[in-house]
Amino acid sequence: xxxxxxxxxxxxxxxxxxxxxxxxxxxxxxxxxxxxxxxxxxxxxxxxxxxxxxxxxxxxxxxxxxxxxxxxxxxxxxxxxxxxxxxxxxxxxxxxxxxxxxxxxxxxxxxxxxxxxxxxxxxxxxxxxxxxxxxxxxxxxx
Numbered sequence: 021x022x023x024x025x026x027x028x029x030x031x032x033x034x035x036x037x038x039x040x041x042x043x044x045x046x047x048x049x050x051x052x053x054x055x056x057x058x059x060x061x062x063x064x065x066x067x068x069x070x071x072x073x074x075x076x077x078x079x080x081x082x083x084x085x086x087x088x089x090x091x092x093x094x095x096x097x098x099x100x101x102x103x104x105x106x107x108x109x110x111x112x113x114x115x116x117x118x119x120x121x122x123x124x125x126x127x128x129x130x131x132x133x134x135x136x137x138x139x140x141x142x143x144x145x146x147x148x149x150x151x152x153x154x155x156x157x158x159x160x161x162x
Contacts, residue, residue, distance in 0.1 A: 040094055041090045041093050041094055041115075041117050042090060042117060042118065043086045043087070043089055043090040043093075043115045043116065043117055044086065044116045044117070044118070045086060045115065045116045046081060046084045046086050046089055046113065046114075046115045047077050047078075047081050047113050047114050047115070048077070048078040048081045048084070048111055048112075048113040048155075048159060049074060049076075049078065049111075049112050049113050050074040050076050050077075050078045051074035052064070052109065052111065052112030052113075052125070053109065053112070054107075054108070054109050055105070055106060055107040055108065055109060056105070056106060057103065057104070057105050057106070058101065058102075058103040058104060058105075058106060058135075059103065061106055061109070061112075061125060061135060062123070062135050064112070065112075065114075065123040065135060078113075078159065078162065081113070083155075083158060084155060086115070088151060089115070092141075092143060092145075092148040092151065092152070093132065093134075093141050095143075095145055095148065096132070096141035096142055096143045096144070096145075096148070097141070097142040097144060098139050098140070098141055098142075099139070099140050099142070100138060100139065100140070101133055101134075101135075101138040101139055101140045106125070106127065106133070107127075108127050108128060109125045109126070109127055110126050110127060110128065110156045110159070111125065111126040111155070111156060111159055112124070112125050112126075120136075121136065122134050122135075122136040122137060123135045123136050124136075126152060126155075126156065128152075129143065129149040129150070129152040129153040129156070130142065130143050130144075130149055130152075131143070132152070
């Protein structure tokens with residue numbers, strides 16, 4: 021029984037992920053794939069030339085407040101990302117947390133995935149969702 025309790029406790033701890041990000045730079049790609057499995061989307065970041073991904077910085081990257089983006093991710097409910105099919109990818113890009121490069125995708129105003137750290141961010145705050153939606157809208161206009 022003692023081992024069962026330890027196993028259950030370890031499972032509960034591994035389900036929730038606590039992160040604190042300090043973002044120095046955010047880059048949104050001009051073109052990114054719209055769907056795929058976790059492995060396909062992750063490989064897109066590393067083999068950009070195969071999928072004809074345009075990694076040139078989109079002008080919207082200059083409009084994203086990196087501090088606001090970090091605050092949104094820090095407030096969001098973070099959980100481990102398990103491999104699965106991902107659809108409806110609106111934006112793909114990268115951000116830098118200290119010296120670490122993180123590849124990320126935004127699927128909706130409520131859902132951001134850090135593909136490097138394999139963390140899902142469920143954004144529940146409505147003001148944060150509006151900020152993400154405005155970012156997606158600005159991207160689509162340009």
